Amino acid sequence: MDLTRLRLLVELRRLGTMTAVSEVTGMGTSAVSKHLAVLEREAGVRLLAPDGRRVRLTPAGRRLAEHAADILGRVEAARAEMAGEGPPVGRIDLVTFVSMTVPVVLPAMERLRQEHPGIEVRLIEHEPDQTLDLLLGGEADLGLVYEYSLVPRRIPEGITLSPVGSEPLFLAQSSAGGPSRATMTRERLRALADASWIANSRGSDEDELVRRMCASAGFRPRIRHRIDTLEAVSAVVAAGWGVGLLPKLAATPRRRGVVHTPLGELAGVRRIYLASRTGAWAWRPLRAVAHRIRLAARGVLDPLEEDPHSGDGAVVRR
Structure with missing residues (x-):
């Protein structure tokens, strides 16, 4: 009508x-x-x-x-x-991944609730592949996704990324071999050629990163365990059953019996972005949620100095 x-x-x-x-x-x-x-x-x-x-x-x-x-x-x-008149109001379905939820997303949403009580946020936990599918299908409004600098992620047509930050990567090992906080070298990594490696079951990018990293040290890793829960990964490492790659947020807090060795340039960094459908960024509630997440991430993540998706750090259209 x-x-x-x-x-x-x-x-x-x-x-x-x-x-x-x-x-x-x-x-x-x-x-x-x-x-x-x-x-x-x-x-x-x-x-x-x-x-x-x-x-x-x-x-x-x-x-x-x-x-x-x-x-x-x-x-x-x-x-x-x-038109920007009055306070933003609406519901945002936000997809996040586990290591970002407690240190970044929850503090950001607490501040958001104080500033914009008319915005309702519903949290959904998924890995990036599933997050992008939900965004494309209209089942979510905003998502946090990551990629490894050595294994860039293909972003589907119609999705826009906005940089949040980056974090270094660590190798989680049993502390039975003695503590080691010095950055990992290829020679020391080569000593783990016979180790059992731990990876998750929800995506292939971590497998690819582990293989590339180990290939630079001259061996092919044996990925023996598939574990998705970070606490379980640490428990398996502490028991001496394997070694695993963890980003900084997932390596905190430290677990007794586990030592986290910086991997430096051997593994690169994990880059984190906000993602949404290209046309959705004009919606004020979505922009308000994204702004709060970026602010909360500043004290937790490193800045993205070089972003392959955008040379100037601006929102990228896909």
């Missing part, structure tokens, strides 16, 4: 005559009558009934006028929100 016709119906209910509606809208009486006749056909019921030389609303007409007033009010509220 056309908004102009609904507005005329609301005015007729308020003013009572076609002439009065014509005066306040600047539309001729004949044009008003024709618009309302079209609205009747669209509604499929009689909206007007003769009343002497005038017309009156039928019960269906009065009911539609009530709906129309609500519809027009919502449209005006939406226009005001899109």
Whole structure:
């Protein structure tokens, strides 16, 4: 139904005559009558009934006028929100991954709730591949995704990235061999050629990173364990059953029996981005959530000095 016709119906209910509606809208009486006749056909019921030389609303007409007033009010509220008038309001379905939730996302959402109580955030936990699928399918509004600098991620058409930060990578080993905080070298890594490696079961990028890193030291790793829970990874490492690669956020807090050795250039860094559908960034609630996450990440992550998706650090269109 056309908004102009609904507005005329609301005015007729308020003013009572076609002439009065014509005066306040600047539309001729004949044009008003024709618009309302079209609205009747669209509604499929009689909206007007003769009343002497005038017309009156039928019960269906009065009911539609009530709906129309609500519809027009919502449209005006939406226009005001899109124009930046008034506080942002709406629900954001935010997809995050486990190591970002506690140190970054929760503090950010606490501040957001204080600043913008009209924004409701629903958290969903997934790895990047699933996050991108949810965004493309319209089942989520905003997502946190990551990639390894040695294994760049292909970003689908229609998705926009905005940089959040980066973090170094560590090798988690049993402390039985003695503590080692010095950055890993290829010679020391080569000593782990016979070790059992731990990787997750939710994506191939970690496997590829481990293989590339070990290949630079001259061997092919044996990936023996598939574990997704970070706490379980640390427990397996502490028991001496394997070694695993962990980003900084996942390596904190430190677990007794586990030593985290910096991998430096052997593994590169993990880069973290906010992702959304390209056209969604204009929505103020989404921008407010993204802004809070970036601010919270500043004290936790390193800046993304070189971003392959964007030379100037700006939002990237895909």
